[in-house]
Amino acid sequence: MKVLVTGANGFVGRAVLDRLRRDGHAVRAAIRTADTLPPDVERTAGDLHPVRNWSDSLHRVDAVIHLAARVHVMREAAAEPLDEYRRVNVDGTVHLASAAAAAGARRFVYVSTLKVNGEAGQFTEGNQPAPADPYAQSKYEAEVALRQIANDHRLEVVIVRPPLVYGPGVQANFRLLMRAIARGVPLPLGAIRNQRSLVGIDNLVDFIMTCLAHPAAANETFLVADGEDLSTPDLVRRLARAMGRPSRLFPVNPSLLRLGASLCGRRDLVDRLVESLQADITKARTRLTWSPPVSVDEGLMRATRPR
Numbered sequence: 001m002k003v004l005v006t007g008a009n010g011f012v013g014r015a016v017l018d019r020l021r022r023d024g025h026a027v028r029a030a031i032r033t034a035d036t037l038p039p040d041v042e043r044t045a046g047d048l049h050p051v052r053n054w055s056d057s058l059h060r061v062d063a064v065i066h067l068a069a070r071v072h073v074m075r076e077a078a079a080e081p082l083d084e085y086r087r088v089n090v091d092g093t094v095h096l097a098s099a100a101a102a103a104g105a106r107r108f109v110y111v112s113t114l115k116v117n118g119e120a121g122q123f124t125e126g127n128q129p130a131p132a133d134p135y136a137q138s139k140y141e142a143e144v145a146l147r148q149i150a151n152d153h154r155l156e157v158v159i160v161r162p163p164l165v166y167g168p169g170v171q172a173n174f175r176l177l178m179r180a181i182a183r184g185v186p187l188p189l190g191a192i193r194n195q196r197s198l199v200g201i202d203n204l205v206d207f208i209m210t211c212l213a214h215p216a217a218a219n220e221t222f223l224v225a226d227g228e229d230l231s232t233p234d235l236v237r238r239l240a241r242a243m244g245r246p247s248r249l250f251p252v253n254p255s256l257l258r259l260g261a262s263l264c265g266r267r268d269l270v271d272r273l274v275e276s277l278q279a280d281i282t283k284a285r286t287r288l289t290w291s292p293p294v295s296v297d298e299g300l301m302r303a304t305r306p307r
Helices: 011-022 081-103 134-152 172-182 201-213 232-243 254-263 267-274 282-287 296-303
Strands: 002-006 026-031 041-045 063-066 107-111 121-123 156-161 164-166 198-200 220-223 277-279
Touching (some): 002 011, 107 134, 107 201, 134 156, 156 201, 164 296, 172 232, 198 296, 201 296
Parallel strands (some): 002 026, 002 063, 063 107, 156 220
């Protein structure tokens, strides 16, 4: 196929480009910056402006993998954050998908987020969505709009909802956890008894490739994960083992962790460490006969390597 990838220079995007090239697809990368790309990858502008002309970018494209988005902003400056998320994640996505349908693209793979289902709980694709922040709300609204486009046109839409993605070059909270382990920082997480789904970058990319081509993926929504959920203490132990470092855990009552985090304005971070968030991937296994090709321990080992 000839595939347009948006957000192609991001954490997931670069891994998607590598896999597409290995699999022999022609790739066109939509990026906003002047980052270096492999010589066999076409470059096109990647701004998700709601009135942008996508005709050149979509010329003779068979499929779109849409990764670009406005993600979590740590220091939000917008007066109305939801409006800013909607401008990019909803309006920009709808405009791109409509243009893809008009250009004759066959399939549109949209990488959403498990946060559409909610912040905590055990989820399947059949659960009622419960987005709890502007980012998740905008991703859910984009999903709804994409389903309508699929109904109105001949574009096949596939929606993928991953949990936290980790791998070589991962940033944000997962990187902070790795740094704390590397420095031997004692972590007050030993008393947490939760279960959380994660997805390694190689597993996510493999699933995206499956959704790109599998006939049974058309116009479906899928949760994707590693297939083995971990408690926060277990994640620390297994990540430490992958790094060749000791896991320095000591128990603190989770309610005290929440109280301390609330006083510091970081309740959201502690909630993610304490609460359970699980994705049931039965539908991916049965409908697409897909299984995660990389184990959790191997994925964690790969995450410790430089990109």
